[in-house]
Amino acid sequence: MDATASFDRSEILAEALCEEIVGGAFGPGEKLNEKELAARFEVSRGPIREALKRLAERKLVVLSPNAGAKVAQHTTEDIIHLLDVREHLEGAAAKLAAERMTAEEKQKLHTLFDAHVEAVNAAEDGSYVQLPEDLDFHYVIIKASGNPLLFTILCGDFYPLLRMFRRQHKNVQGRGVRALEEHRRILSAIDDGDAELAEILMRRHIAASRNNMSKANS
Numbered sequence: 001m002d003a004t005a006s007f008d009r010s011e012i013l014a015e016a017l018c019e020e021i022v023g024g025a026f027g028p029g030e031k032l033n034e035k036e037l038a039a040r041f042e043v044s045r046g047p048i049r050e051a052l053k054r055l056a057e058r059k060l061v062v063l064s065p066n067a068g069a070k071v072a073q074h075t076t077e078d079i080i081h082l083l084d085v086r087e088h089l090e091g092a093a094a095k096l097a098a099e100r101m102t103a104e105e106k107q108k109l110h111t112l113f114d115a116h117v118e119a120v121n122a123a124e125d126g127s128y129v130q131l132p133e134d135l136d137f138h139y140v141i142i143k144a145s146g147n148p149l150l151f152t153i154l155c156g157d158f159y160p161l162l163r164m165f166r167r168q169h170k171n172v173q174g175r176g177v178r179a180l181e182e183h184r185r186i187l188s189a190i191d192d193g194d195a196e197l198a199e200i201l202m203r204r205h206i207a208a209s210r211n212n213m214s215k216a217n218s
Contacts, residue, residue: 013041013051021060021071022163032061032069058157060164072164076214079165083210086158087203089150090138094186094202096145098195105144106191112137113187120176137183141190141202175212182208 017037020026032052038045052069055061062072101109116137142154182205189198 009043010047010050010054013043013047014054016041017051017055018058018060018160021055022160022167024167026071028071028073030071031067032071034068059161074161074165079162080210080214082158082161082165083206083213086154086162087206087210089154089158090142090206091199091203093142093145093147093150093154094190095195095199096147096150097141098190098193098198100146101141101144101190105140109137109140109144109187109190112140113183116180116183120180141186175209179205179209 017032026032034045034048034052037048041048052061052063056063056069059074059078060072062070064070097105136159139155139159142151145151182201186198186201186205189201
């Protein structure tokens with residue numbers, strides 16, 4: 001197998017394991033056995049080892065010389081640091097999206113917003129509802145920014161961590177209704193092409209999420 005094929009296989013394995021970890025198939029601190037994973041995916045241990053290294057770089061896995069690979073356990077402080085950075089980057093993404101978003105992309109964003117309304121209304125306790133990335137309100141805005149670096153950092157690195165953290169820690173009751181209203185205002189600013197307002201509203205939205213998450217897990 002050449003180097004390119006090996007790289008591709010490791011990347012595919014990393015993405016598959018990422019979804020399993022983020023989805024809760026493995027619990028916080030659970031050991032990831034290379035031999036068992038290699039047998040399940042029908043590959044040698046080399047690609048599995050490389051995939052785990054990639055996940056360690058993304059803070060989803062912790063590697064130890066003696067203990068091997070384990071699912072990362074994140075503290076509230078860890079995620080607060082992530083949200084500090086996310087506030088600035090997603091604010092920039094919203095600003096660019098307001099300037100560049102096509103009519104088709106805006107329609108998709110409206111469709112997602114309507115889906116969020118239904119999801120929040122269906123949640124008995126009003127907890128925050130996080131849809132999969134490919135259907136996520138934030139994901140579409142970041143993609144519409146037209147900036148591949150922002151897309152890679154936020155959707156490739158930050159979002160899996162955020163989804164993982166939300167599974168490991170407490171939901172914020174009632175946050176879903178407030179977040180939905182914040183989404184509505186962001187959507188309105190983007191519809192109007194008001195880039196500065198879209199950036200401000202997105203940063204406020206992320207800041208509110210950070211503050212509520214901090215209180216819920218304190």
